Amino acid sequence: MGKVKAQLSISADGYAAGPSQSEEHPLGEGGERLHEWVVELAAWRRMHGRPGGAVNASTEVFERAAGGVGAVVMGRNMFGPVRGPWTEPLWEGWWGEEPPFHVPVFVLTHHPREPLEMRGGTTFHFVTEGFDRALELAREAAGDADVSVGGGPSTIRQAIRGGHLEELLISQVPVLLGGGERLLDGLAPGDAELEQAEVVEAPGVAHVLYRLRYRR
Amino acid sequence: MGKVKAQLSISADGYAAGPSQSEEHPLGEGGERLHEWVVELAAWRRMHGRPGGAVNASTEVFERAAGGVGAVVMGRNMFGPVRGPWTEPLWEGWWGEEPPFHVPVFVLTHHPREPLEMRGGTTFHFVTEGFDRALELAREAAGDADVSVGGGPSTIRQAIRGGHLEELLISQVPVLLGGGERLLDGLAPGDAELEQAEVVEAPGVAHVLYRLRYRR
Numbered sequence: 001m002g003k004v005k006a007q008l009s010i011s012a013d014g015y016a017a018g019p020s021q022s023e024e025h026p027l028g029e030g031g032e033r034l035h036e037w038v039v040e041l042a043a044w045r046r047m048h049g050r051p052g053g054a055v056n057a058s059t060e061v062f063e064r065a066a067g068g069v070g071a072v073v074m075g076r077n078m079f080g081p082v083r084g085p086w087t088e089p090l091w092e093g094w095w096g097e098e099p100p101f102h103v104p105v106f107v108l109t110h111h112p113r114e115p116l117e118m119r120g121g122t123t124f125h126f127v128t129e130g131f132d133r134a135l136e137l138a139r140e141a142a143g144d145a146d147v148s149v150g151g152g153p154s155t156i157r158q159a160i161r162g163g164h165l166e167e168l169l170i171s172q173v174p175v176l177l178g179g180g181e182r183l184l185d186g187l188a189p190g191d192a193e194l195e196q197a198e199v200v201e202a203p204g205v206a207h208v209l210y211r212l213r214y215r216r
Numbered sequence: 217m218g219k220v221k222a223q224l225s226i227s228a229d230g231y232a233a234g235p236s237q238s239e240e241h242p243l244g245e246g247g248e249r250l251h252e253w254v255v256e257l258a259a260w261r262r263m264h265g266r267p268g269g270a271v272n273a274s275t276e277v278f279e280r281a282a283g284g285v286g287a288v289v290m291g292r293n294m295f296g297p298v299r300g301p302w303t304e305p306l307w308e309g310w311w312g313e314e315p316p317f318h319v320p321v322f323v324l325t326h327h328p329r330e331p332l333e334m335r336g337g338t339t340f341h342f343v344t345e346g347f348d349r350a351l352e353l354a355r356e357a358a359g360d361a362d363v364s365v366g367g368g369p370s371t372i373r374q375a376i377r378g379g380h381l382e383e384l385l386i387s388q389v390p391v392l393l394g395g396g397e398r399l400l401d402g403l404a405p406g407d408a409e410l411e412q413a414e415v416v417e418a419p420g421v422a423h424v425l426y427r428l429r430y431r432r
Contacts, residue, residue, distance in 0.1 A: 012386070012410055012426065013400035014230040030405055170228070172388075174410040174426055176403055184229035187392055189246055194228055194390035199417030206415040206424045210228065210390055 002146035004135070005167040006156045007065040009034040009205070011177040016153045019179035026077070026094070033175045037205040038062060048100050057202035058171075061209075065169050070145025071138035072105040073131070075155035079107045079124065086113050093124065104141040106134040108155065131158040153183045160184075160192050163214035167197070172206045190215070218362035220351070221383040222372045223281040225250040225421070227393040232369045235395035242293070242310070249391045253421040254278060264316045273418035274387075277425075281385050286361025287354035288321040289347070291371035295323045295340065302329050309340065320357040322350040324371065347374040369399045376400075376408050379430035383413070388422045406431070 010016050011034060018028030027034065038044045042053030043062050080093040090113070093099070102121040113126040127134040138147045149159045159165040170183070198209040226232050227250060234244030243250065254260050258269030259278050296309040306329070309315070318337040329342040343350040354363045365375045375381040386399070414425040 013403060014398070172424060174412040174424075176400065176405050176407060176410065178404045178407075182230070184392065187229060188394045189392050191392060191394075194392065196390040196417075196420060196422060199415060199422040201412075201415030204412060206412060206422065208228075208388060208390075208422045 001139070002068065002070060002142055002144055003166040004139075004147045004149060004159065004164050005065065005169070006149040006151070006159065006165055007169040007171065008151060008153065008156060008183055009038070009171040009173055010183055011173055011175050011180075013176050013178065014182050014184075015177040015180035016151070016183045017180045018177040021181070028177070028180045030175065030177050031180065033177075034173050037171065037173065037202065049098065054203075057200055058205060058207070061169070061171075061200050061202065061207045066148075068146045069101075069103060069148045070142030071103050072101050072148045072150045073134045073138045073155065073159075074105060074107055074150035075152045076107060076109045078151050078155075079105075079109075085111045090116075092116060092118070095122070098122070099124075103145075104138070105150075106138045106141075108134055131155065132162060135159070135162075135164055153181050153185075156183065157185075157187060160187060160212065163192075163216060165192075165212050168194075168210045168212060170208045170210065172208065174204065217355070218284065218286060218358055218360055219382040220355075220363045220365060220375065220380050221281065221385070222365040222367070222375065222381055223385040223387065224367060224369065224372060224399055225254070225387040225389055226399055227389055227391050227396075229392050229394065230398050230400075231393040231396035232367070232399045233397045234393040237397070244393070244396045246391065246393050247396065249393075250389050253387065253389065253418065265314065270419075273416055274421060274423070277385070277387075277416050277418065277423045282364075284362045285317075285319060285364045286358025287319050288317050288364045288366045289350045289354050289371065289375075290321060290323055290366035291368050292323060292325045294367050294371075295321075295325075301327045306332075308332065308334070311338070314338070315340075319361075320354070321366075322354045322357075324350055347371065348378060351375070351378075351380055369397050369401075372399065373401075373403060376403060376428065379408075379432060381408075381428050384410075384426045384428060386424050386426065388424065390420065 018031035021028040045053040098119040099122040116124040193213045195211040200207040234247035237244040261269040314335040315338040332340040409429045411427040413427045416423040
């Protein structure tokens with residue numbers, strides 16, 4: 001069986017998104033700075049059907065985090081910005097016609113909806129029975145491959161609180177956001193034991209890979 | 217002229233000390249975990265007059281942060297736990313008879329007090345005119361050597377807000393503290409620009425050295 005893993009970029013002051021998140025600024029004020037290191041990578045651009053890009057110390061880190069993934073679990077806000085029930089015309093999320101996942105994606109929501117099949121192998125499944133059920137479905141779909149918990153921060157925390165997340169890659173970006181949403185806020189010391197598995201220095205970002213263990 | 221620098225160990229969830237700090241637990245619950253990597257170093261033990269210890273990738277990082285320091289600025293709580301005015305018998309701080317600084321140390325306080333000369337070259341000077349004055353005195357005392365802003369977190373933030381801090385070494389420890397005092401809380405994006413100068417993987421800790429720049 002594959003492992004359950006997550007990757008998130010955070011600011012030096014610990015925010016996974018800037019303040020004042022909105023439909024227009026889903027990453028909050030200044031939040032796009034957190035992702036500059038990845039969108040400039042050739043490996044990321046290839047995955048998103050774009051040419052060019054850089055090859056550097058982040059490449060291998062990114063390829064390992066994004067590779068070997070057989071299914072994704074994500075929170076409602078990572079699929080698309082609409083709150084409340086789905087409305088007509090049904091929003092297809094902000095990932096475009098050919099989302100970069102190429103595997104089944106299980107979206108946590110309170111509102112039932114038929115699966116949405118996109119080009120390139122991504123099908124969004126909408127799960128109303130909570131995180132644990134979404135993870136169960138994702139594990140089944142992934143088979144021997146990994147399950148990626150795509151975010152946002154609260155979904156990753158659920159994966160930790162439930163004792164499911166096995167690897168967490170934190171990509172620390174040298175910027176102050178001054179506010180926003182924190183990744184590990186509200187967790188208790190007993191929720192997980194962290195082992196520092198790897199640290200990688202790359203241009204404009206420091207990657208720290210943690211392995212998580214649970215005593216229960 | 218030397219530079220103004222600081223080093224602080226923080227948890228994976230961003231705390232520089234654990235919850236429930238008190239006189240008995242100045243580092244808060246679980247906070248001593250933040251310093252395990254340094255107290256086991258031979259370089260640290262030598263500085264504190266203790267034998268033995270480890271040599272590893274943290275050694276050079278620690279020696280650079282602790283070396284070349286001509287004066288120290290620290291907050292009141294880093295000198296000692298007494299709150300309110302100094303009381304008789306005058307508390308000599310919790311650094312022992314021969315503190316590990318071996319240079320003049322400027323302690324921020326609201327309560328005037330005569331300088332306190334300890335063994336080994338450390339003299340504590342008590343400064344009631346605020347951070348900027350303490351830094352000015354420390355720069356004078358340090359001459360061409362560096363000034364170290366010893367902490368705690370609020371003193372380091374003052375050094376950033378005032379545009380003084382030039383290097384900040386954050387030593388990130390793989391532990392969840394679940395609460396406590398955060399280093400960079402309450403800073404605004406415009407307070408400083410951070411440049412990632414170096415990242416070092418060491419046993420049980422990830423060191424990220426930032427250079428700070430100020431637009432004003």
